[in-house]
Amino acid sequence: MGLSMVFKALGDDTRREILRLLARGDMTAGEIARAFSLSRPTISHHLNILKEAGLVADEKRGQFVVYSLNTTVFQDVTGWVFEMLSSLTGRDRHKGREELDNGK
């Protein structure tokens, strides 16, 4: 479960919209599919990608499959961004020719 998979999963409008729906409450695969003008196999495929990225969990309830948001991976994302931004303290600007010449 690398970060690449997570970001790839998030790099699609449909999948981010699915996550937005799931943030409001759990839904079955059919309910999710009905919210889009895409075929059910396509939505199933997107759900699988979100699942493999660890962004959602699925639970079988009778003939339905209920999908829910998994919030822990979101923290990995913000963690990566914060780690990135924390490296920014006291960093160099690249020196230009004049700056190099007079040792500024």
Add this chain to the structure above:
Amino acid sequence: MGLSMVFKALGDDTRREILRLLARGDMTAGEIARAFSLSRPTISHHLNILKEAGLVADEKRGQFVVYSLNTTVFQDVTGWVFEMLSSLTGRDRHKGREELDNGK
């Protein structure tokens, strides 16, 4: 400048590593390319994707091109994640058969 482009740009190990390098200080395209075992055209391509996503800026300095991190787009990412997580307050769990039957 959509979020999809940003997440797609982040969904690649090489590109995230480039960002990590730039977080420590600005670098020329050649310096960046030397840090990887990939051809210069390939690195140039990755830099272009990062640039189109708004994650880096480039500035021509003589025959060099200096790349730098653009931090504002990172805030868009954390903003999206926080907005997502803020929808989580008081959301429903999907009701199962028993819960539906006895009106729990």
Add this chain to the structure above:
DNA sequence: CGGACATTTCGAATGATATCAAATTAAGCT
């Protein structure tokens, strides 16, 4: 001007992704 260097653009090969229709599995219902 002409050569050396830095970087990008072009063309092509290979691999990944999105999408749908049709087939498949699984559960509920009469």
Add this chain to the structure above:
DNA sequence: AGCTTAATTTGATATCATTCGAAATGTCCG
């Protein structure tokens, strides 16, 4: 058992991504 509904898997196709070598662009310097 047979039929319907829910969801996924499979197969096909079209589009997009990654990568490289070769060529092109632009800049510096003697």
